[in-house]
Amino acid sequence: MRTGTEGRTDLRASARTLGWTLTLLACACSRAPEPPAAEAPPPGASAATAGGPQVTVRGDERDAVFEVWTPPPVEIAPDADRRALRRQAAAALEQGRLYEDAEAAVPLYLALLRADADDAVARRGLGRARQALLRAGRQALDAVAADADADGVALRRATALAAVARAVAAEDAQVQALQQAVERARRVAELDRAGEEDLRAGRLDGPGEGALGYFREALALAPEDPRARQGLAAVESALIDRAEAAARSVDFEAAGHWLEQAQAVRGDAAGAVADARGRVDAIREGHILALRDAALRDLLQPTGLRQARARLAEALRIAPPGHAVVAQLRERIDLVTHYGVFRPGQVFTDALADGSRGPQMVVVPHGAFRMGAEDSDPQAADAEKPAHYVRFDRGFAMSLTEVTVAEFGRYVAATGARPRATRRGNSIVYDERSGNFVRRSGVDWRSSYDGSPARPNDPVLHVSVHDAEAYAAWLSEQTGRHYRLPSEAEFEYALRAGTRGRYPWGDDPVPPERVGNLTGGEDVSPSGRRWNNAFAGYGDGYWGIAPVGRFAPNAWGLHDLAGNASEWVADCWHASYRRAPADGAPWFNPGCRTRVVRGGSWAGSPAQTRAAWRAPMDSDMTSGRVGFRLVRGI
Structure with missing residues (x-):
């Protein structure tokens, strides 16, 4: 298995081509022994390997080649009691010892059939063993699908069982279906592991890598895969964390971006993104109110208008369009800009030094x-x-x-x-007798239009x-x-x-x-x-x-x-x-x-x-x- 970015890229490419790979695998009969023909240990096998079951991987894993099971050698002498060997194989099958060693059911039945290809009892026993392998393989896959395989034991067992079943009956449709299911489970597990690795590293999404892409590809292969579903939820949660961190840093544009990304992960089926939006909005609202309060304090200072305008600009930057508090602050600043502490239409008087009031x-x-x-x-x-x-x-x-x-x-x-008319002693008044305006003595500011x-x-x-x-x-x-x-x-x-x-x-x-x-x-x-x-x-x-x-x-x-x-x-x-x-x-x-x-x-x-x-x-x-x-x- 390759590691690093190259390995993740190979894995993703392998997953995308899984469909045609499985078809090729089902036809690759020349790569595995064809039971019930006699099988020998692979060339070069040592004495140590000859004493136990062997599972060998052939080819490049990127080509998704199945593991191959080599049965442990079982020698049957010409004068051996074959009836006793049949009973031994049947007992092993009953005990569920299918392939683990030379005394397991499948190796014994294969050896009996090599000694006598017409042994009907051994052939029927091998068929029951094949069904047992299929049942055990499906049970192992069910454990994987139920997310009960945290340490990978069930998947490894399913892989081994599929390899043994292939060695027994490579052309059997049920065996081939098990092989394909196991390979799919292996690919899904690899995608899940790659997604979890990127998730831990903070690589949530991106070209050529990213947890979100791996989990989605896993779900494309296994729509009910619990690890991938949990992974998507974790990606969503990480994006929400980024959004809230951005909001706390007063970067609400970035917060909105991360929330949109989170929304796209699962469609917010659980309402987590909606809840996060509420928290981000609350953070935004708190910043806006704090800016409003600070700006109002600024406006009480003789030179605070410029700072109040700067706070308004910041509030406008982070607030959604039409925000009522920001609109009110803008109006208040506009009033101070154009009217100081007053409002248009306001009537007032100023106090004089003696306590009286000036003109309205x-x-x-x-x-x-x-x-x-x-x-x-x-x-x-x-x-x-x-x-x-x-x-x-x-x-x-x-x-x-x-x-x-x-x-x-x-x-x-x-x-x-002494105003001008008082000093001069006259002013121009209306004369009722002539109907004209004339200059008259003794008229000043205390006089009316006609001198009265x-x-x-x-x-x-x-x-x-x-x-x-x-x-x-x-x-x-x-x-x-x-x-x-x-x-x-x-x-x-x-x-x-x-x-x-x-x-x-x-x-x-x-x-x-x-x-x-x-x-x-x-x-x-x-x-x-x-x-x-x-x-x-x-x-x-x-x-x-x-x-x-x-x-x-x-x-x-x-x-x-x-x-x-x-x-x-x-x-x-x-x-x-x-x-x-x-x-x-x-x-x-x-x-x-x-x-x-x-x-x-x-x-x-x-x-x-x-x-x-x-x-x-x-x-x-x-x-x-x-x-x-x-x-x-x-």
């Missing part, structure tokens, strides 16, 4: 929009073009309403500030852009957060709130009911005046400024962007949007004197209520139509 803020979602007027808008000015896309990679917070008189007054009281005392919850008017920036700086100092005027892009983005139309509400020139404090054809002044240029059929109940928040918010929760007071923004005036920032940042030139005002007002024409409307204004200008609101980074 709402988180505006990140995103992109097309800023400016389209060429199709007949009322568009050149300064509102070209329309261009602006993207906000991070959300921001904007005050729900314009800054109120009360909120601005807190700043003045705390700092002793303002209510605490009115938007603060008569402030310059520098007054608004000074208030934002004070609020930043008080809260520890960065407040500022919105950029033009932020204002228009928030004003549109996800819509795309000529007006903040869309393209319809008729405003929806109670959309804001606009110039409506149904509005009437205290003296009965009406607007010459207004939205026909619209009335909001106010001539002049309205308290903040009296009208419905837009889709993002913001009030009064479309009306009430026009508002300062942070940008310097530019005659068009050519080369304007695409990221929504303020377009600011240090030292510029002309700033931008955005948004319709209680006294703005329909054209000035369009979403893209913008106007230049001197930075020291104060008016009863202009206020401001703030944004804050998040």
Whole structure:
């Protein structure tokens, strides 16, 4: 028998050709003695071998040649008592001593027939011995098939019995069937041994070798072979072990590969692979949950976002598609990426140093929009073009309403500030008697649109852009957060709130009911005046400024962007949007004197209520139509 890889290859080739080999063996009569003819010891047999039964292997085992039995020599003298020899042979047959020595049944019967070929008693006795050999051979094979032959004794006995039976009656069909069954059992045993050797060495499957291939070939020859079946179960178990080891090493791709290999071994008839999948999934789930928990802890750290993203990437690598925990973690990281600790639409206030609260803020979602007027808008000015896309990679917070008189007054009281109109002693107000806007003395931030005392919850008017920036700086100092005027892009983005139309509400020139404090054809002044240029059929109940928040918010929760007071923004005036920032940042030139005002007002024409409307204004200008609101980074 060859050993090593070459031997296993020869064995597998031999097993594949077993069918035609057995046919050849059944015909290879010239290789074995033909009973009942007289047989002599093989040439060159020594005196020592002549004293016992001899089984000789002829030829190369790769050719699957059967073992040949040489009977021990039995000499019968011419005057010997043959009747006594017949009784001796019959007694040996009865005792089951068939071929083991010169006093066994088969050697005695063969010797009697050599002495007298017509000895009918010996011939019948030899026939009974042949049947006994066949029965014993089949019993030995049954022991092999029942996996009761761990030490190979039964298979060796079956091999010897088949060789003796062949020596007795090589042409007998039952003998030939036994020979073939024995050879098949020997081949199966060799395949089982080779498979077990590879299994111990960890060679489960592979070209030219592998336990799985050997066991499968054994089962192709003997479908009920218990050793091969046990071997397949062991291969399956080893593949499952590899899968679980890979899972513990966080290599779930390899774990899946080994589980697929294990599934293919036996089709998972016993459910072992399904159980293993459950264990691998549990290991995977544990890793995913650990990554989720670690990422959430990272997000609590000021600089933990990058590490949280790395953990998300690892979770995405090992998780199956659509995993709920990973999807939630991705959403959480996206929220932190775009909103910090906030959520879009969240309303909050910051605490001031004295324990009071700042203005209410709402988180505006990140995103992109097309800023400016389209060429199709007949009322568009050149300064509102070209329309261009602006993207906000991070959300921001904007005050729900314009800054109120009360909120601005807190700043003045705390700092002793003297806003521009206070220092100058006048501002522009609406004059009811003339129906025009005029400059009037004694008007400042405490005044309403017409110069009368303002209510605490009115938007603060008569402030310059520098007054608004000074208030934002004070609020930043008080809260520890960065407040500022919105950029033009932020204002228009928030004003549109996800819509795309000529007006903040869309393209319809008729405003929806109670959309804001606009110039409506149904509005009437205290003296009965009406607007010459207004939205026909619209009335909001106010001539002049309205308290903040009296009208419905837009889709993002913001009030009064479309009306009430026009508002300062942070940008310097530019005659068009050519080369304007695409990221929504303020377009600011240090030292510029002309700033931008955005948004319709209680006294703005329909054209000035369009979403893209913008106007230049001197930075020291104060008016009863202009206020401001703030944004804050998040």
